[in-house]
Amino acid sequence: MSRPMRALIASRLFPPEVSAGAFRLGALGRALARRGAEVTVLTTRPPKHAPAVADPPGVAVRRWPVLRDRGGNVRGYIQYLSFDVPLIFRLMGRRFDVAVAEAPPTTGLVVLIVAWLKRRPVVYYAADVWTDGVVSMAAPRPVISVIRGLERAVLRGSRGIISVSDEVTARLIELGADPARVTTVGNGIDTAVFAPDVERATDDQYFVYTGTMSEWQQPDIFVRALALIADEHPNVKLRFFGQGSVQSALRSLAEEIVPGRVSFGGVVSPTASAAWIRGAVAALVSIVPGIGYDFAKPTKTYAAAAIGTPVLFAGPGAGAELVRSAELGVAVEFTPEAVADAMRALLAEMTDGRTESRRAERAGWAAEHASLDAVAARVSAVVSQVALARAGKLNKASGASSRPE
Structure with a gap:
């Protein structure tokens, strides 16, 4: 592509929410922007208790109101749908070369369907295995079957899959993911914030x-x-x-x-x-x-x-x-x-x-082993490779060496 890559991230979690998922995707947005990509994030309006932080530089964050539980979380089937259903229309109105979706699988499926209509590839960020999660909560068997089916569909339809550990990778492959499409990037933390020289909050034990x-x-x-x-x-x-x-x-x-x-x-x-x-x-x-x-x-x-x-x-x-x-x-x-x-x-x-x-x-x-920026750089490389692979196929099909879309 002769123009900057247009990358889109769709997730209910993004800074300033305080969660591992939000931190991961915030770092990914920064990493993609550093690669010169035009980055758009479709996410939620943060809860009232979220700390005030600026959006990552070079990242356009578009927020939408959602239903939250009493703790301020987007957690539960109704809450997920309050994000996923409007996401269909939000995605249809956006131009992108590659989309990144994070769990739950319902969000992944929405992104996958719209991306398929637009003939764009999807990278699924699998920081967890949702089928295992609903099993652990003793969910009814029909619910487990539905979640397993959704997760398998997302894994099989995604051009790239990001895993946070070898153990998660093994479970994803058991669920039907193509091993050639899975990249294990590890997990990380912001070592600029979490550092040994920070001041302690109190001297209490x-x-x-x-x-x-x-x-x-x-x-x-x-x-x-x-x-x-x-x-x-x-x-x-x-x-x-x-x-x-x-x-x-x-x-x-x-x-x-x-x-x-x-x-x-x-x-x-x-x-x-x-x-x-x-x-x-x-x-x-x-x-x-x-x-x-x-x-x-x-x-x-x-x-x-x-x-x-x-x-x-x-x-x-x-x-x-x-x-x-x-x-x-x-x-x-x-x-x-x-x-x-x-x-x-x-x-x-x-x-x-x-x-x-x-x-x-x-x-x-x-x-050395758990820098969030290093993890995000590895993920951004996968996202770029997926986008470029699609662009290469289009160029080959059209007989052009490089042509802006």
Whole structure:
């Protein structure tokens, strides 16, 4: 193409929303703009609690009102449809050479259909496997079948598929993705924001949990573990930042078994989150075993590593192995007793100076292996290759070497 590539990103999540998906796509928008692409993002109006941030330079962000749940999330079938249905008309009125779609699969399917009508390729950003998600929530069998069918259709119709880990890649291929179209790019975090030299939020002793509080994480395990060490460590607290479907139950449990020892700070900016992680004894991460998420490597692990704060990981699978192999902290079984023992050990490490002595090493690992900008550069390369491959086919068919469309 003799003119700049026109790239379009369609997602319900985009900065200033505070989520891993929003961070990924914000970084991708910046990376595409740096490549000289004309980038348009079709997304949602952010919730009221979202921090105020400027749109990425060189990226045109077009927002649309959507239905949100009581926590301000676009989460649930009706909420998804409130984004997906208008997206059909928003896409029809846009010119683009390549479209990038992120989950849920309903959004991917909408983008795929409109792109097919316009004869444009789609790159699907598969940061998660939605079929596994609905299985883990014990959804009715017909719902699981519909989601599996939608996800397979999107994977088979996309010219490029982005995966965040080898484990996710394996699941995508099992669902019908063409291995030749899948690129594993890894996961990352903004190492300019999450860095070891940020100022700590407070000098109190606490463990911190940031991000989504959901059924497949069940962070109540950390509250139950705190109750087991509460008398030994009367000044230690838990601090939760974020929101999610189990937050209300989590509050009730905390008031029942460790009153006054657990606080909930709501959704905070990445800068504030980094400050709280910097001062923590450890960052808490959990995955419930056996419900289909054993392959997950939560982004909060990378955030803690980038700051140099140890991770306390409760659960099985790839996330636990990452923490152990990279020596990012402690990974234990998903039981309150195991978590309580890990809390004791990490409190001892903070007291005797071992936590601080390992900070630079952990942050160095994150800078090398988990830079969000590096991940976004790899994704933008895939998007560009898909667009250029289509342009090359058109030029070959028309007998022209290069012709603007």
